[in-house]
Amino acid sequence: MAVTTDFVQAQSFLTQNETAAKVFRFILQKTTAPGWRIVKELGADTDQTEVSLNQMRSLGLLESDKDGLDGFYHSTSLGYALREALSLY
Amino acid sequence: MSISSEYLYLPGLVLVFLIIDLLIEVGSLTALLSNLFFWLYGFVYSVAAETALYLLGNATSPVIASLPKPVLILIAITGTTTVLQSLTFKVGGRKVLDLSQHLEDYRKKVLSSSASLATTYESRSVLSQSRKILKKVAYVPGDPASEARMKQMYAGVMLFGRRDPAKVQQEIAKAEQICSQTGAPFGNEVAQRIAQADLHFRFLLCGDNHLHVSGHFAMQLDGH
Numbered sequence: 673m674a675v676t677t678d679f680v681q682a683q684s685f686l687t688q689n690e691t692a693a694k695v696f697r698f699i700l701q702k703t704t705a706p707g708w709r710i711v712k713e714l715g716a717d718t719d720q721t722e723v724s725l726n727q728m729r730s731l732g733l734l735e736s737d738k739d740g741l742d743g744f745y746h747s748t749s750l751g752y753a754l755r756e757a758l759s760l761y
Numbered sequence: 762m763s764i765s766s767e768y769l770y771l772p773g774l775v776l777v778f779l780i781i782d783l784l785i786e787v788g789s790l791t792a793l794l795s796n797l798f799f800w801l802y803g804f805v806y807s808v809a810a811e812t813a814l815y816l817l818g819n820a821t822s823p824v825i826a827s828l829p830k831p832v833l834i835l836i837a838i839t840g841t842t843t844v845l846q847s848l849t850f851k852v853g854g855r856k857v858l859d860l861s862q863h864l865e866d867y868r869k870k871v872l873s874s875s876a877s878l879a880t881t882y883e884s885r886s887v888l889s890q891s892r893k894i895l896k897k898v899a900y901v902p903g904d905p906a907s908e909a910r911m912k913q914m915y916a917g918v919m920l921f922g923r924r925d926p927a928k929v930q931q932e933i934a935k936a937e938q939i940c941s942q943t944g945a946p947f948g949n950e951v952a953q954r955i956a957q958a959d960l961h962f963r964f965l966l967c968g969d970n971h972l973h974v975s976g977h978f979a980m981q982l983d984g985h
Contacts, residue, residue, distance in 0.1 A: 703788040704880040706887065706957035715922040718932075735873075737880060742957070744884050746876035749869035752786070 682731045682754055691716065692724040696733065697760050699745050700752075707741030767830050771814055771837065772807035778838055779803055787872050792879035798871045805864075809845060813837040890960055891952035902946035911951045918955045 686693045698714055699705050705713075711721050722741055728734045733751040736743035747755070754760070779802065783793055793799050814837035818826050828836075846865075850858035898914070901907045912933055919929045936954070940947045 701788075703792070703876050704883050706883075708954055708958040709960070712919070712921055712958040718928070735877065737884065742954070744880045746880045747873060749866065749873045752869045752872045755786075 678732050678750060679753065679757075682728075682733050682750060683757065685727065685731055686733075686754065686758065689724065689727075691720050692728055693760075695721060695724050696728060696747075696751070699734065700747055700755055700760060704744055704746040706744045707736075710745070711741060765818075767814065767834055768811060771810055771834060772803070774834060775807045775810050775838060775841075776803050778842075779806060783868075783871060783875070787875045787879070789875065789879040789882070791882060792875045796871065796875045796878055798867075798874050802867060802871050806841065806845070810837050810841040813841045813844075887953060887956045887960060890956040891949065894952040894955060895948055900946075900948040900952070902948060908947055911948045914955060915951045918958050 686696060694714060695710055695716070698710055702709075707721065707725060710716065710725075711718050714721075718741060725734065725736070725741075725743075725745060726739075728751075729736060729745075731750075732748055733754065734745045735748050736745045738744070779799070780790070780793065783799070784790060787793055814833060817833050817837055817840075825833075846861055848858070848860040849856055849862075856862075894914075898907070898910055900911065915933060915936075916926070916929055919932065920926060933951075936950045937947055939945075940950050
């Protein structure tokens, strides 16, 4: 994937936001995950996780079928490109 | 004109290679195999590999053409992958042709659309699991005892780590509010959330005598 503004913004966001990076890595590992499972398995704060998920969705890193923690989240093409660039395996 | 057998099973080997390659990233074989983009990707790869095999067997030196068929097939698949992953043609520093980039973008599309399909399958599993939960606890919509039991189960699943019981209580209140607005049974909402948080629902499998609800939370439920 070509280095676009979206890519740079998303990369910068993930490198600066530890919670989001943790959530993003979890979703990549599981391929898809509901918000509540992310919260439970990571032992994360519900509010922080919800904010991170919304931010990643608005940056185009994730897609979901519903809003908030009730939604199921998976990575977009941009997310997979970023995984490769940041070696998030 | 007869076609050699290696041309017939080469697409199968190409598909096996692509499944291994993509499964490492996407993790769901069902999602991958039900994805149309994956089959188109496989088709393009197979055509390129068949061409490579033909060139190796007919248009190269007799030394290469006389190599054992399995070796030629291996060279065709790895050669195709190498070429497709790095085919860029530059003139004056400008990329005139960048097939590798297009192919890489398409590969990401295969991964994300497979993940989207995996999401559909996962949400179906959660729905099915939530039905099992309701059946197992013999939930009766509107019955106070059933509703209280669902609240206890929710707490048992959601009071993990150092979560504040008051926060879990708020979540229950919010779920009740949503149900009163939508008219959906409270138990269904809770069962779905429980299945989302813990698909295999180890909590339920522990049996009815193992509802680990903290005293503080139980008190809050009683007072609710």
